Amino acid sequence: MYSQQQIIDSLPSHLRPFIAHQDYNLYTPRDQAVWRFLMHQLVENLSESAHPIYLEGLRRTGINIEEIPKIEVMNDHLNEIGWRAAVVDGFIPPAIFIEFLAHRVLVVAVNIRSYAHMLYTPAPDIIHESAGHAPFIIDIDYAEYLQRMGELGRRVITNKGDIEVYEAIRSLSIVKESPNATQAEIDAAETHLKDSIERKKEDPISEAALMSRLQWWTTEYGLVGTVDDYKIFGAGLLSSLGESLNCLDDQKVKKLPLTLQAIATDYDITREQPQLFVARSCRHLSQVAEEFARNLACNRGGKYGLDMAIAAETVNTAVYNSGLEVSGLLTHAMYDPMGNPTYIKTTGPTQLSYNERQLSGHGIEYHEHGFGSPVGKLVAIPNCLSTYHIDDLRDLGIEMGKRVTLNFLSGVSVEGMLKNITRRDGKNLLFTFEDCTVTDLDGTILFDPGWGVFDMAVGYRIDSVYGGSADPAEYPLYNNPSDTATVAGDYDATTLELFSLYGQTRGLRENQATSAAQVEDLIRSCENKVQEEWLLIFELLELAIKTKADEALVSALEARLESLLATESQENQILIRYGINRIATQKAS
Structure with a gap:
């Protein structure tokens, strides 16, 4: 068993400042509901389309779909296969992120995507990195590929434009995830990123940028098999409800065999990808990586x-x-x-x-x-x-x-x-x-x-x-994590009351002795407090069906959930429909 402090002590000194502390108590009951909803839906969606090792990998790496993973639990499981995990705060420099892999340490963002950005978040989060990357580490060939990419990432040359774009992306992700950000702040951050990208286009493409493409089309958005018969293994797809389904449409998303030619294809993190690359196997990934390395x-x-x-x-x-x-x-x-x-x-x-x-x-x-x-x-x-x-x-x-x-x-x-x-x-x-x-x-x-x-x-x-420098401990290029950091919101009284209702719902669901009457009392007590909170309505509805609560209350909750389809954003409409379908399945069973 490795504690976070033991992991910190085992790493080179220049990596240590980037490891954060996971204060599990900072996750709100709504955060837990976000994790649970997305993970249940992802597992359902991916049961057939993901590489068969996915579900086994979730279990063997200590990831429970019912609750946000504890880093200590993940470490206990990863240690059995020669890996460890460490939490970090949002975006960290790409060179630092990938060097952790060289030491067989999986970096996991400590934060979880917000209720407002459940379908897609521009920032790294614990769903993407724990439930996306971790399951495939149990595959020896995939784990070796990750480690080799870490070794190469320590060596590739990054240019000035890469660093500017990284800082701009990080700033934008922080602003977008902040509950207190104004539209003017978001617009300014988006403009800054756009300007940084435009300036970078004038520079020769760097080795780091080419390597990021290789990573994108393999560990993030990779498929495995053949162009006619493939499974998903990329973490970006595994952690995206929408794209994990949309990518299966061969008319909309072209499938290409993975070769080194993939590094000639750029990507856009703000939209779904028009093509994906298919590796024959995880061993194939390492062969392509070595071809890339030969000319660095x-x-x-x-x-x-x-x-x-x-x-x-x-x-x-x-x-x-x-x-x-x-x-x-x-x-x-x-x-x-x-x-x-x-x-x-x-x-x-x-x-x-x-x-x-x-x-x-x-x-x-x-x-x-x-x-x-x-x-x-x-x-x-x-x-x-x-x-x-x-x-x-x-x-x-x-x-x-x-x-x-x-x-x-x-x-x-x-x-x-x-x-x-x-x-x-x-x-x-x-x-x-x-x-x-x-x-x-x-x-x-x-x-x-x-x-x-x-x-x-x-x-x-x-x-x-x-x-980079030969001895980063003595010549650190990133003395500390970026000046800006992801932040927890300051919640108002109404939001805190909602969190309390999420917590009560969770408590009743986890209690095997919970009765229908207890659920009915909770539903009635919060009837006027959850009009717009579709996820809480879903949680209450699911619990009501499980405990066989009063049919009139169940029907009222169903009607309220349906009514939100007319007022919610397009992203939330997608999520609500997922919820409605799950409820229908549960009622049928």
Whole structure:
């Protein structure tokens, strides 16, 4: 059994601030009714159309359709299959969200969609992430795919526009879910998101955006089987009453076999999807993921990776073949005529690391203004300088405490007093010079002695370029969750009274000894208080039928529920019809 604190302690320190606390008492009786209504209807809708593992997965991951899941209970069940769960507050940065998966931790939003947005919510919620993602983790191939996506997500390059859009989406979701938000605030948030998306269209598409498409068409909106015979497994479909049914219409929603071509297809989170992709199996997902991974900058490095990082305008990491990792805002790179990197430069705070651990004394405080260093082989020295022992270097005229001149094949020259050599695992990573001058082939000054100490990276090749910093614990890109946070509403007296009625209804339903008379008394006591609350009317009606309450009261409740079809929103009309059909089924049985 894992407590939330044990999970927090087991994770890297930069992930810990994003874990929230699930105060179960903050869920209102109406929240519990929202969960119960949607989950009963989803299970009914999906009993035939979802992958067969879905219903078994709900049970094995500790998800009860009668009540909002407790994270501790989920952890007890997930621990049996080598996974854990942690709650977070709404949207968190995509890079952070997906890194949790690499540690086999399923992230679950602590909040639940509101009564006003039962059919669709723009914000992550506990229905989507617990009842959508968790059930399929019991499938080993699916779980391995999730973990692999987490590992890749830690490496993909995110651009500046991605971050702006993320913040705009989060802000909009918070405003829409706030019971106190004005229409002007909602309109402003929607305009901000629209503007962010339009600005992003001008940028080259990032690896992170391509990966989000792959996730969208697999873990969120994926089908499994063949284009003619398929089942649902995507969490977005599994948690959507409307789309889980509408997606089955092959005339309206085109089905395509899943290939890497899926990343060429964008998606719109505000509307139902016009096409979906069908994987042959969960194992097939991992095969597509590996094809995607093969061409990422983290696996290609060189000019390709450096150019992508520079264009992204975000913090990324360039890895020399020696293993030295340079993390910062890459702003400039020089290449020879064959496209081989000869010099790289960062601007602003920069971190030097090895094996994703910051080198002592080489954090962002020390390299606060940036870092620059040559890349490439040296004239008349056949091997990489990282491979030479101290005695071998001395034979080459490279000795600490003496002036050293290093001439690179690219024409870059480094000349100065060698003060220190940083080594790890028998490899040279950094040469530290004082009174040092660095010039290129044309004699342009790349480093002047007046600028201070020059730390030269050792390595003749950039093997990898990946997103973020090498050691996020020492160079966190997201120090804390976003400044804005999802909020609980301040409820007025009328709403609190409604919550009390939901709670009384729930209490009677759960009490095996509840009589028809008790239900009838409750219905009469709240007759004038629930005129517009269709979900409470449904709950009372369901309870009345179960206890065989007075037929006149049952008929009156049915009539009130039917009458709301003329006044409720289109979304609520859909939900009410679901409720009416369920009542008809219960009466028939």
